[in-house]
Amino acid sequence: MESRKVAESVVETVHIVRPNHLNAAGRLFGGILMQWIDEVAALTAKRHTHKNVITVSVDNLRFLKGAYQKDVIVIIGKMTYVGRTSMEVEVDSFVEALDGERTHINHAYFTMVALDEKDRPTPVPGLLLETEEEKAKWERARKRKEARLADRQK
Secondary structure (H helix, E strand, O other): OOEEEHHHHOEEEEEEOOHHHEOOOOEEOHHHHHHHHHHHHHHHHHHHHOOEEEEEEEEEEEEOOOOEOOOEEEEEEEEEEEOOOEEEEEEEEEEEOOOOOEEEEEEEEEEEEEEOOOOOEOOOOEEEOOOHHHHHHHHHHHHHHHHHHHHHHO
16 A cells, blocks of 8 residues: 655644634633644545544544634644554644734644544554654654553453
């Protein structure tokens, strides 16, 4: 099976925080952000596999800072690891100021599985690692996968 570069599947979406996205404290509701980042993870995995995908798990979901009405939210998804049928997608979210400066507000790792036409897990393309950063992320992702598998066996 062919392999694809990390850069080939990067997804970046942009949202504006509207009044209907706010919680009672006047900040972006975490559930809305979770929906947006899940969509980015799925789109990233779909771009990599050219197949339908499902979310299996979310690791290290961290809300680092709040976002408020009228904030511009930029969400970026990148492939970090692929196995036989599963993949890890790293998703980072930022508030982008008018001058383009970005403040990191959320970070998560999604495990996605590719599906065939009968909704069964199916093999995925390999991941071509071109930079030292991509290689380091792959190694950290491999360790997270091993930890998830060890937890499942307990």
